[in-house]
Amino acid sequence: MAVQEDTQGASFIQGQAVIWLIGGLLLVAAIALLLPDVRGMLGNSPILQGVLTIVLGVGGCIGYFWASNIVLDKVIFPAKGANAGKNINRANMVRPWLFIFPAFAALGLYLAYPVVGSFIRSLYDRSGDTFIGFGNYAWLMQDSEFQQAVFNNILWALVVPAGSTFFGLVAAQLTDRLSWGNIAKSLIFMPMAISFVGASLIWKFVYANDADIGIVNAFREWVFGADSVDPLQVSFWNNFFLMFILIWIQTGFAMVILSAALRGIPEETVEAAIVDGASPLQVFFKIKVPQIMGTIVVVWTTITILVLKVFDIVYTMTGGNFGTQILPSYMFEFMFRDDGRATAVAFVIMLIVTPVMVWNIIQARKEMR
Amino acid sequence: MANLKLKDVAKVYGGQVEVLKDIDLDIETGELIVFVGPSGCGKSTLLRMIAGLEQISGGTLEIDGMVVNDVPPSERGIAMVFQSYALYPHMTVYDNMAFALQIAKKSKEEIDRAVRAAADKLQLTEYLDRLPKALSGGQRQRVAIGRSIVRDPKVYLFDEPLSNLDAALRVATRIEIAQLKEQMPDSTMIYVTHDQVEAMTLASRIVVLDALKDNGYKYSIAQVGTPLELYETPNSEFVARFIGSPAMNLLEGEIVATGETTTLRTRLGAGTITSNVPSRPEDQGAQVKVGIRPEDAVATDSEDFAFSGKVEVEERLGEVTLLYFERGAGQNDPVIAKLPGIHPGMRGNTVKLTADPAKVHIFQDGTSLLYR
Numbered sequence: 153m154a155v156q157e158d159t160q161g162a163s164f165i166q167g168q169a170v171i172w173l174i175g176g177l178l179l180v181a182a183i184a185l186l187l188p189d190v191r192g193m194l195g196n197s198p199i200l201q202g203v204l205t206i207v208l209g210v211g212g213c214i215g216y217f218w219a220s221n222i223v224l225d226k227v228i229f230p231a232k233g234a235n236a237g238k239n240i241n242r243a244n245m246v247r248p249w250l251f252i253f254p255a256f257a258a259l260g261l262y263l264a265y266p267v268v269g270s271f272i273r274s275l276y277d278r279s280g281d282t283f284i285g286f287g288n289y290a291w292l293m294q295d296s297e298f299q300q301a302v303f304n305n306i307l308w309a310l311v312v313p314a315g316s317t318f319f320g321l322v323a324a325q326l327t328d329r330l331s332w333g334n335i336a337k338s339l340i341f342m343p344m345a346i347s348f349v350g351a352s353l354i355w356k357f358v359y360a361n362d363a364d365i366g367i368v369n370a371f372r373e374w375v376f377g378a379d380s381v382d383p384l385q386v387s388f389w390n391n392f393f394l395m396f397i398l399i400w401i402q403t404g405f406a407m408v409i410l411s412a413a414l415r416g417i418p419e420e421t422v423e424a425a426i427v428d429g430a431s432p433l434q435v436f437f438k439i440k441v442p443q444i445m446g447t448i449v450v451v452w453t454t455i456t457i458l459v460l461k462v463f464d465i466v467y468t469m470t471g472g473n474f475g476t477q478i479l480p481s482y483m484f485e486f487m488f489r490d491d492g493r494a495t496a497v498a499f500v501i502m503l504i505v506t507p508v509m510v511w512n513i514i515q516a517r518k519e520m521r
Numbered sequence: 522m523a524n525l526k527l528k529d530v531a532k533v534y535g536g537q538v539e540v541l542k543d544i545d546l547d548i549e550t551g552e553l554i555v556f557v558g559p560s561g562c563g564k565s566t567l568l569r570m571i572a573g574l575e576q577i578s579g580g581t582l583e584i585d586g587m588v589v590n591d592v593p594p595s596e597r598g599i600a601m602v603f604q605s606y607a608l609y610p611h612m613t614v615y616d617n618m619a620f621a622l623q624i625a626k627k628s629k630e631e632i633d634r635a636v637r638a639a640a641d642k643l644q645l646t647e648y649l650d651r652l653p654k655a656l657s658g659g660q661r662q663r664v665a666i667g668r669s670i671v672r673d674p675k676v677y678l679f680d681e682p683l684s685n686l687d688a689a690l691r692v693a694t695r696i697e698i699a700q701l702k703e704q705m706p707d708s709t710m711i712y713v714t715h716d717q718v719e720a721m722t723l724a725s726r727i728v729v730l731d732a733l734k735d736n737g738y739k740y741s742i743a744q745v746g747t748p749l750e751l752y753e754t755p756n757s758e759f760v761a762r763f764i765g766s767p768a769m770n771l772l773e774g775e776i777v778a779t780g781e782t783t784t785l786r787t788r789l790g791a792g793t794i795t796s797n798v799p800s801r802p803e804d805q806g807a808q809v810k811v812g813i814r815p816e817d818a819v820a821t822d823s824e825d826f827a828f829s830g831k832v833e834v835e836e837r838l839g840e841v842t843l844l845y846f847e848r849g850a851g852q853n854d855p856v857i858a859k860l861p862g863i864h865p866g867m868r869g870n871t872v873k874l875t876a877d878p879a880k881v882h883i884f885q886d887g888t889s890l891l892y893r
């Protein structure tokens with residue numbers, strides 16, 4: 153018993169020493185910052201600034217955990233006196249919250265508050281002074297461009313995930329058996345590394361209204377001898393030309409994930425199906441695809457969420473003209489002009505994305521089990 | 522309902538790795554043939570070639586007199602039960618069993634009848650709506666068997682079907698398979714295992730695979746025979762030691778008298794022992810190995826003994842007592858005797874062992890004198 157107390161005491165003294173050390177360092181740093189000379193020196197030296205940031209950040213974290221735990225164990229629920237056992241239990245119930253609190257606070261500050269703030273802002277008019285209730289939403293509902301954007305967005309949310317997942321699945325299955333399959337995979341995956349704006353630039357050339365530049369028009373001229381057109385102005389279908397860019401980018405993502413899933417299928421179930429007389433197509437659709445259905449759903453919803461956020465492609469390719477408007481680019485039209493309407497659109501987007509996201513998380517959790 | 526004929530069957534993986542060579546085997550209708558052999562000897566490979574899941578690299582395979590080398594698996598009239606069961610995880614038990622018939626576009630009533638009959642036979646009726654993951658190992662195994670039964674194949678192929686089950690379930694399922702075979706006397710079954718007890722209890726004939734010297738050490742058939750033939754008259758040291766547990770004792774010795782029966786003197790202990798295996802006059806003085814199964818060894822006081830040694834370890838199992846004798850320097854596998862009943866206090870004693878002449882085997886250069 154005595155020995156135990158001794159070691160406990162020793163570790164407590166050690167702990168205190170560390171706290172004093174960190175506290176001292178922080179104090180020195182804080183005081184130093186108050187001196188104009190030191191501040192001047194810092195202003196000229198990014199390295200010093202970086203080091204100081206790290207020291208303050210890491211030290212602050214360690215300090216927070218040490219201090220809050222000490223307060224909990226020594227002050228609020230001391231492991232002494234009549235209630236020692238009960239206090240230890242209570243302290244252990246509180247402790248996880250000490251660790252979670254910073255993350256909660258950060259999430260609240262950077263996620264929850266903006267959501268609430270945006271919603272409140274969307275209830276005010278352009279100036280931000282006059283409360284107009286759901287006036288912005290009512291105005292959106294009757295605006296034909298908004299209706300167009302919602303319709304196009306629904307199209308995007310259906311076509312792009314379906315296209316990417318389908319092409320990704322086919323690519324995963326076909327490249328699996330090829331000797332040069334890995335090269336093919338790398339090529340298909342490569343667009344993933346290109347930013348949306350970069351990809352849009354590439355496709356601007358592909359769709360260029362000039363048979364000498366745009367491969368689409370070059371092909372039309374070569375096969376049909378047709379004159380050049382601007383594919384981006386072909387109403388309705390131009391939406392699909394834009395979607396194709398995102399499919400081109402996202403197929404690689406779908407392929408990589410689905411290829412891993414396909415490899416996880418037990419080979420013997422495939423062989424059993426072959427013995428049972430299934431054709432290669434039947435093996436694929438009746439044995440393989442159902443077994444990776446969970447992964448397909450996760451890929452599908454992940455891409456859906458991405459689609460609902462996509463903005464760059466439309467903005468760079470058409471600027472939302474020629475009937476290609478979607479919600480994010482529509483929102484951008486109002487930014488800096490009418491924050492009330494812009495936040496209202498943002499809120500609509502959030503309402504659409506949330507259920508998909510919840511579904512996605514549920515599916516991904518199921519997959520992990 | 523089918524006989525199989527394998528002629529010079531060989532398997533080469535990737536054009537280089539020769540695994541099996543010169544497999545010649547005739548399987549009659551209604552037989553239950555068991556393939557045994559050390560791990561990696563190609564048992565699964567051979568079975569998969571019969572199933573059509575592996576290309577046959579050489580020789581021919583006939584089913585019912587028709588060469589089927591290039592016939593796809595589903596048209597060979599075979600069904601296979603895999604070691605991992607290979608159930609379709611996304612289908613219910615019913616759909617698992619119905620799948621082959623659905624692919625074959627059988628009518629709904631016909632499928633239903635076949636599935637329910639099989640489920641009834643295997644006590645699976647109450648599980649038909651469950652997914653495989655909600656079944657125990659033994660039930661999954663039965664679904665896998667049911668899946669082959671509904672197809673009413675000519676040949677059943679089993680690849681170590683019991684190796685994923687625990688010991689008690691293995692015994693129960695083994696008996697079920699034996700009963701199943703009895704209910705279907707016309708169907709031919711080929712069964713791969715590395716478990717001797719399964720081989721001995723189930724097989725009508727056992728096929729032992731081994732790497733043979735005169736085959737360039739490629740795996741081939743070492744011996745084919747009924748379980749008791751292999752046990753009583755193994756044709757080689759390998760088969761002799763592979764069948765039976767603990768393995769047969771092999772003692773180095775010399776032939777001292779030839780004729781209808783053979784008399785041998787063993788190197789260790791320098792006693793003599795007689796075997797009913799006949800020998801020729803020119804065998805006089807030949808260096809051979811004398812094989813005695815542990816369960817055939819008897820303790821003796823006479824001067825005619827095969828082995829004499831000190832008991833190092835004594836294992837009392839109740840029904841039998843196992844005695845382990847040190848063989849002497851440089852030889853680490855002990856001589857083992859399995860004596861019926863309980864024999865306390867044998868440890869440290871020097872014991873002389875001999876055996877009934879009918880149960881003494883003689884091997885020269887790895888081959889039994891009976892088979893030369």
Ligand SMILES: Nc1ncnc2c1ncn2[C@@H]1O[C@H](COP(=O)(O)OP(=O)(O)O)[C@@H](O)[C@H]1O
Nearest residue numbers: 534535538540559560561562563564565566567
């Ligand atoms: N696809 C393959 N490519 C090359 N060698 C293989 C392949 N499959 C099996 N083998 C080899 O063939 C031999 C026999 O394998 P297998 O039939 O599985 O043995 P068993 O079932 O008797 O344990 C092994 O040595 C194994 O390494």
Ligand SMILES: [Mg+2]
Nearest residue numbers: 564565566681
């Ligand atoms: Mg095997």
